[in-house]
Amino acid sequence: MDYDDQLERALEETPDIDAGGDRFDVPDPDIRQEGKLTVYENFQATVDRLNREEDHVMQFLQNELGTSGHIDESGRARLKGDFREVRIQDALEDYVEGYVTCSECGLPDTVFEREDGVLRIRCEACGARSSTGV
Missing domain, CATH: 3.30.30.170 (Defensin A-like)
Incomplete structure (x- = not known):
């Protein structure tokens, strides 16, 4: 399976995420x-x-x-x-x-997780991780 086939398969298996602003209202x-x-x-x-x-x-x-x-x-x-x-x-x-909100994709689908004693934000939508500064 070449790169293009793998990419196409990955895109097909990736769930659609509605990035509309009305999805997350505080x-x-x-x-x-x-x-x-x-x-x-x-x-x-x-x-x-x-x-x-x-x-x-x-x-x-x-x-x-x-x-x-x-x-x-x-x-x-x-x-x-x-x-x-x-x-x-x-x-x-x-x-x-x-x-x-995720610093990479901007979606609110994040959770806190502790990694090596450091509190980080992990995005469940795109998988990005970032530090919280706390």
Whole structure:
């Protein structure tokens, strides 16, 4: 079997992946103020959509917003300070760019894996691996 035959066979066996932008939508943050706290009501739905651990997303938000906070028993993020929806949305977009979408193909089909003690992102769509910087 020559190269062209192998390439054609590989392309036939490769699943089609819809690269449309509407395939991956992160819910807009549902934010409300509660005294000196900002409550991110749909945090758990966002984490589920991102397919990431809630603690990792929470730590990123705290670092980006320069605050502290916790996740309550209902799965809401409670952040100290007054943060508007747009500020949290911008932080989420940075998270998606750095920790969810593949740097090679741009698809959100990634998972975290630990390799030699280093946390890496592996794309299940194209097989690319990249470091997370954490």
